[in-house]
Amino acid sequence: MDASGGLSVYPLHRCKTIHLVRHAQGAHNVEGEKDHSAYLLPHLFDAHLTPIGWQQVDNLRKHVHSSGLSKRIELVVTSPLLRTMQTAVGAFGGESYTDGIDVPPLMVENCGNSSRPAISSLNCPPFLAVELCREHLGVHWCDKRRSINEYKPLFPAIDFSLIENDEDILWKEDVREPNEDVASRGMQFLKWLWTREEKEIAVVTHSGFLIHALSLFGDDCHPNVKSEVCRRFENCELRSMVIVDRSMIGSDTSTTNYPGKIPSGSDAPSDDAGVKYPNGIH
Numbered sequence: 001m002d003a004s005g006g007l008s009v010y011p012l013h014r015c016k017t018i019h020l021v022r023h024a025q026g027a028h029n030v031e032g033e034k035d036h037s038a039y040l041l042p043h044l045f046d047a048h049l050t051p052i053g054w055q056q057v058d059n060l061r062k063h064v065h066s067s068g069l070s071k072r073i074e075l076v077v078t079s080p081l082l083r084t085m086q087t088a089v090g091a092f093g094g095e096s097y098t099d100g101i102d103v104p105p106l107m108v109e110n111c112g113n114s115s116r117p118a119i120s121s122l123n124c125p126p127f128l129a130v131e132l133c134r135e136h137l138g139v140h141w142c143d144k145r146r147s148i149n150e151y152k153p154l155f156p157a158i159d160f161s162l163i164e165n166d167e168d169i170l171w172k173e174d175v176r177e178p179n180e181d182v183a184s185r186g187m188q189f190l191k192w193l194w195t196r197e198e199k200e201i202a203v204v205t206h207s208g209f210l211i212h213a214l215s216l217f218g219d220d221c222h223p224n225v226k227s228e229v230c231r232r233f234e235n236c237e238l239r240s241m242v243i244v245d246r247s248m249i250g251s252d253t254s255t256t257n258y259p260g261k262i263p264s265g266s267d268a269p270s271d272d273a274g275v276k277y278p279n280g281i282h
Helices: 027-034 036-040 051-066 082-092 179-195 207-214 223-230
Strands: 015-022 075-078 127-129 200-205 238-244
Touching: 015 082, 015 179, 015 207, 027 036, 051 082, 051 238, 075 082, 082 127, 082 200, 179 207, 179 238, 207 223
Parallel strands: 015 200, 075 127, 075 200
Antiparallel strands: 015 238
16 A cells, blocks of 8 residues: 555755756748658758747747746756757846947857847856757758857857867767667766756757657656657746656755754653654654
């Protein structure tokens, strides 16, 4: 018999909140929905957001602010492709760039032929580009990235320091990354997230990556919960989840627990007098 009634309790310091976001509509999504073989076309290389995609970003930004997420998120992690970085800075970045304030913008004006103003890095969390959360690699040209040296002038305030190679050596024109490898990469990414000191992190990534990474989870839950974890992400959908360290992967200690009995002394309530507790515990 499950005495917990299906509930689970974990120490807070062994949990981390992640806000998973699929990028907004890209040019490749429009063509791919009409004809899936379009993903093979070189002109969709590193696809940018469409005007509808930018509308989706604006709507997500409104939600991020109205829900209070903008005040809670400590770090934004993004896949280093144009559409994910555009989505990330548009949804979680500062306001439109203001003249006279000497900080590098998160995104320069008209990045990716977007006709958008520059986006400021003021009053927002740091942004970090990470290869591990890239889309399913290989064959599809939309999933090949540009060189990091091309991205840096477009996104001056994004930190690219964790990306080792300037050119994209991961994407292969004739080899599609196996599904199980995408899932394994997703697990690597989540373990890496756990090593971060931040407790609330936004991740802007891709549909295929999310599908395969999250497919590894939820088997120990009610089927409806499994479905909630693993169902496909829509463009610019945000879904908040919690990573739980059940195997002592990390070594964090609580910053909120308090040991009690300071100063030491008898602290049994008077109305407990005469009450017997199992194992002599009061």
